[in-house]
Amino acid sequence: MPSTLYDFATWEPLLRVLRADKAKSLAAPGGYVTGRVGLHGWSLPLTRRTPPPGQAAQMEDSQNEYDAVARIHGALIEAGVDDIAFTAEIAPSGRAVLRLLGPSPAVEPGVGTVHPAALILVEGAVAEPWRRAPEPAPDAAPAPTVDPALLERTLRERIPDAVGATEEELAATEARLGVVLPDELKALYRVTRARWEDWDGDYAVADRVFEAVGCELLPLEGLYLAEPETRPAMWSFAAMDAVVTLPDAEVQGLVGSPGWIVFGDNGGGDRIAVDLTPGPRGHLGQIILIGHEEHTGADLVADSLTDMVLNGPDENPRRHRRDDEPPLVAHVNHRAITAVEAAAHPGLEVLSLGVWDGEPFGLAPVIGLPRLRTLSAYPGTLADPLEISRLTGLEFLELPPEEWRVLLDAGAVPRTLLAAAVVVHGNPHPLPIVDLANEILALWDRPLIVPTLLEDDLGPLS
Structure with missing residues (x-):
């Protein structure tokens, strides 16, 4: 029996709540809303009313939201799914286009965002500290x-x-x-x-x-x-x-x-x-x-x-x-270590390139380091993303979409990876990010994030 999670009727109450709150932005050209509903919480772009001074927020102020989410919770339990993200477009006429994003057993859901978090490229893989025996x-x-x-x-x-x-x-x-x-x-x-x-x-x-x-x-x-x-x-x-x-x-x-x-x-x-x-x-x-x-x-x-x-x-x-030892986890940014050369040493395991206003960093100083297993890079911090292919021991790679695009187009994604993540800054539309994540998952023949399209008419806004 098909799950009601993929019935438009299950989502209709929530779509009505979102339309009532976001009517103006939804009516704009290209307008859409996104959200995530899980068994242990949800993230929705709703305006919260501030209670009068000295008064706590009342549940009845958000009763429609709670009722709508409860309906989806029931469908999640029925489907055996913990969490699901969505994007929705709702025209002023009431025509609604809803896309449910996944889930995929190879993807960790994002926290407070619809964008996927880590992509598990090898089934059952855990990070190195979780493999460390006493x-x-x-x-x-x-x-x-x-x-x-x-x-x-x-x-x-x-x-x-x-x-x-x-x-x-x-x-x-x-x-x-x-x-x-x-x-x-x-x-x-x-x-x-x-x-x-x-x-x-x-x-x-x-x-x-x-x-x-x-x-x-x-x-x-x-x-x-x-x-x-x-x-x-x-x-x-x-x-x-x-x-x-x-x-x-x-x-x-x-x-x-x-x-x-x-x-x-x-x-x-x-x-x-x-x-x-x-x-x-x-x-x-x-x-x-x-x-x-x-x-x-x-x-x-x-x-x-x-x-x-x-x-x-x-x-x-x-x-x-x-604090006098070279750090195994090095943060290179404008407030911490300010050069990749200063972070490089044989014991380095994790290199994080953060917010930086200067010239992008080259990775030559860390190429060949025997224990380097994680690289995370903020947008614009890498002088040449293709240098990543020379980091032969990487297990986890976290990059913005543009840098992933360079590696994918060049066929240079390191095959040593156990997991990966697409770093998303700002609020880009989730569908291109999902497409990019699926390209990475496909390299390891892992289950993809499959969007499910649901359409129906909510009628005019009363």
């Missing part, structure tokens, strides 16, 4: 503060009525995770398995447990390994990051690790984990905080779980950072 730490040892017996005794004193996990439940968790739980973590869950049903839904009881431990504790069955896939990021962000672990670091600067066992939360969305893959100066079983606003690295909050329970997590988490 370095072995054979000499790492537990901190002197590790004391499972003291930890268990302290927790039983603090929460004497807690329901603890059985040995069978601990063994089942180890089997599920595929790791042996550290003795401290076992001691913690022998005291409390942190299940809501054990607390009878009483928030006060839960708070006492959290206060006793020093964090919001996950139930035993909620423990998980913070491997890279648990910290997802769009390609356009992920490819611009790099893993850095300094020689004196206590925590490895990874996206994730099979040795990071998450057992708690700080109440603000940051995860608390036992670290079994510490950095060069770290301790086996140290406690780290994995920030939800960063893609790589973690902060040390305690030398051991015993330390955290007895003394509380460090209020100023420790992460080693140094």
Whole structure:
């Protein structure tokens, strides 16, 4: 049965809302509107009414919009689609031409824009930091503060009525995770398995447990390994990051690790984990905080779980950072590094050419660098786009349409790419951008962004 997502009737209420708000611009020669509707949000070019001073915006002010979007949400769920972009032309007579753009499993949707974000050229490909495994730490040892017996005794004193996990439940968790739980973590869950049903839904009881431990504790069955896939990021962000672990670091600067066992939360969305893959100066079983606003690295909050329970997590988490090393991610623009030559060094992984008022940059200084995997260029910053073909290790390339056109026409798009992006500035019509994206996707025989044309008559504007 065809999905109602591709029925004009599904979109008609939204088109009416857009026409009522944008009648003047739609009536102009070549007038059109664009937007994106997803299950978790939408972006529409609607004028928002400013409420009177001291008064909040009322939902009824935008009820027609919410109702129209809800209808599309239902169709998205029915079609098994998370997100879809569109462009629409609506004549003063009411004749409407709607184009639904995709979706394609090879395309990440843009954020707040109808233009496609990254094009995934190799199925399942992830950026290099997400492929980085932890370095072995054979000499790492537990901190002197590790004391499972003291930890268990302290927790039983603090929460004497807690329901603890059985040995069978601990063994089942180890089997599920595929790791042996550290003795401290076992001691913690022998005291409390942190299940809501054990607390009878009483928030006060839960708070006492959290206060006793020093964090919001996950139930035993909620423990998980913070491997890279648990910290997802769009390609356009992920490819611009790099893993850095300094020689004196206590925590490895990874996206994730099979040795990071998450057992708690700080109440603000940051995860608390036992670290079994510490950095060069770290301790086996140290406690780290994995920030939800960063893609790589973690902060040390305690030398051991015993330390955290007895003394509380460090209020100023420790992460080693140094600014005297050549950056692995170099931003060349009028406010940062001002020459490609100054950015070039053997360890360079990411080169971003940003806003620049001077002569365009040549890429000769970075040709042959062994680790350069990402190039991003702002419009007009490249003296010769064809030099890109000499960057033999590129995995991600982000260029404006004009530079992509040069590479495509010359058959010079690097075949080492795993993903790519078309940088769009301003508000160009999405269809030429979609066509360009499809040319790039076609080189890798990837699923294209297929526009679906829907036409009907809305009648005259009342």
